[in-house]
Amino acid sequence: MKAVCTILLMLCSLSAFGQALTAQQATDRLNLVVPKLPLSGSFEQFKYFKVLKHPLKSHGEFEVKTQRLLWQTFKPVMSAVLYENETLYTVNSRGGKTPMPQGSDMPTLIFSLLQGKFKELEKTFVLSTDKRLNCISMTPISEPLNLALNNVVLCGQGTIKKIELFDSKNNKTIISLQFASPQ
């Protein structure tokens, strides 16, 4: 009887977690209202690296416009990721810009994640339910994204509140977002 119950529980779990979703289902599940550009806000990030004794905490602000993205970190060090003129740059504390070789994949991803554009994300991820009701789990389906990320989880109600990134080395990054109003 105990075994039957366990199996039933497992089956229930399977139906509740990891169930494939369409972009519309994912949007409905989070009751998302896709924000209009430009949008901005602040973030707090915790990076859990296996080789780090403590998680690395940082915070900063972001700003998203059409064809431009600024992801600026204030602490622990001033730095930024900037996408403009179809090029992705890292910006150091002195304002020096260095182009990153990822091309247009990463900025497109960041744009879509911040806005919760599941229609766009569906092209590169398999969308599925997460054990948390207000979260959507996403598994990349093609290179080069699946080389960098194992899994991405988007959480929120009405807007995206939290992004969890799991890289290929099983390190975890949790980003909490606070959109500036009105968005």
Added chain:
Amino acid sequence: MPYLSKKQHLPLGLAQLIIAVSLLVYLLVQGKVNLEADILSLLPSEDIEFVNKAEGAFFQRYKNNVMIAFSGQDAKSAHDDVRTGYDEKGWLYGDFSFPELEAVAKLFGAYQGYLLDGESRQALTEGDSLGEAALAKLNNAFDPFTPLFFPFDPTLTTASFVQTALVQQASNLTVEDGRMVVNDDTKYYVLMLTLPLSELESMEKATDLVYAVSESLAHVEAEYPNVITSYSGIPFHTAENMRQANKEMRWLGGVSAFFIVLIVLWSFRSINALFAVLITQLNAVCFGLLALTLLYDSVHVITLVFSITLIGIAIDYSFHVMTTKKDDSIAYSNVRSAVKLGCVSTATGYCAFMLLPMEALEQVGIFIAFGLVGALCSALFIIPSILHSYTGQSRLNQLGDAVVSVLNDSRGATKVVLSLFGLLSVVFVVTNEQIFNDDIALLNASSETLRKNELKHQQWYFGTQSQRLILWESNLEALLEKEEALVAALKSQSSSIKVQAISNWLPSKSRQQENLTLLVDAQNRGDFATLAELVGQPIEVGAAPHLTLDALLESELGELLSSQYLKLHGYHVSLVYVNHAAKHDIDTVLDNFVQITRVDKAEQLSLVLVEMRQSLLIWFAIALSVFLLVLCMRFDLISAVKSGFWLLLSCLIGLSGSLLLQGSLNLFNLLALVLLVALAIDYFIFYLKCGQESSTALAISLSALSSVFVFGMLSFSQTPAIYSFGYTIMIGIVSIYFVAPLVVKRKA
């Protein structure tokens, strides 16, 4: 020359014919006659032989590679179908993509401490801390390098080094789910194949195989109506040129031969006359081919296309001997000596091709010069015996008289009309803005589609505005240091310049040592204290030996490195790609370096064409002077001056006519002048030697008619070089035909 009795002529003539034919058949059966269709093989040998060899060595491995791209709705399925088929054949070229980043991290992470990108080195040199940069990088949630490199190198300087090197790679090709793709304005799925062309025995089989590939793609498009395929690569150009040349040789040669047969049968009404002409042609072609086979390892197909002109020249000698009255011993003797003089002058004209630094044209000269000797032997030794009992002489006399009459009547008009044409030609040439165009594309008969595909695919592979540099040094360290200095100098011109060099991945030993010293100093300053605290242990730098070439060649990056590095004649040679830089800026930088050169075959060859054209003009002036001197010595000054004037006028009309038809002139119009002079000298010699006799006028008329048909056929070629040649010759011959009788007095 020893005296030969008339009885000895026929046996001697037949003996040389049989020997020539037998020897040629033997060489053909033994496979000694090799055809070459590679356009690049036409390149003249350059001063910097070493650079040529190095370039050949770098690109030899790709000479059988082709690129195929699929776009459209079902592109992925079409790509997969085709890939499966070629995978089974073992034709897929697999070493095209960049290795996985994880493997790269592992490889370079082992040399942590020795590898710094330019920005990090500059920061350290200026005494700035790298600790902040490492923290910022670690903090970047969207940087795929960080998780991969951090376990090997917490300073993340190695990650920055690899990142900087990767940014310099200009290729647009990426891998998605094991498929090579280009995300251009449209998404393309790309296949790279290595065709097994080296294993095939002949050019024909290689051409068939390449066409089978393109035909299979046409089937794919039929199967998937919304898929568009495109292909590029040297094998496709070679195959298209080979097939085009073969086709032109067959139908241009066929049509020429048909018209000549028609002319002979109409004018002589004798099968024996046709037989005599055919024997002359056969002997001429045998002599020409034998000379080529014995003197060269391979014969270029372009040579054979040009060489069909032999049909038009060789036939002249037959006509002169055949139209001469057999019972008029003085006329017959005059014709024989004129034929000999004409042969020597024409062969000399063609031998001038040997002075040009282009082997294909040298082969044309050899083929025609020897072919003319064969035609001469046949005309002097065989034809008289074949036409011994010819009974149509009276008809020939009538025809000859009619031609003389027409030429006599038109003398005045010819002078006026051609002088007017000459005047108009001068005005047209002088007022034309662009007279010459020396683009190397003149040698290429590849289709417009293939050329466009080639350009597009090259941009995917090498990036836009890509220039290639070849550097060489006696040792590897000096080569890498030179590359580093070159990259710095190029980048100082513009920050947008991208340079793909092996030193991007393998810094010189001295630079690696400098990097280590800078990092150790930074560590001693406490730059990485925060990082050490985060990971809970001290940060070590330079624990392993420095990075070496052998280590890279044996790694996943081996293919990338070996495609840009080789050893040749005791030198270490590297190939550097520069993108987004103007040629002028690169050349300015190169002025400060030695043993380095920018390689641009098309540009170099176009320059060579300019030089060849200029030297050909000088040659033309000298050759004309020599010919006129011969005429002056052999005949008289007035005849020489008259001949010179009318010849120059005809050349001018030929060139301006070509300019009108083509829009611009090129080297091949001038090469046509060489032949025009040789043919014209024949006509002048015959008129001056034999006078305006009916037999001479008839022979020259038949000769000119056959030449117009043969050279006129070249005007229908698809290759600009060949039709340029055809236009000038055709227009020039028509003019020469009418002006040649003007050098002698009107026949009473």
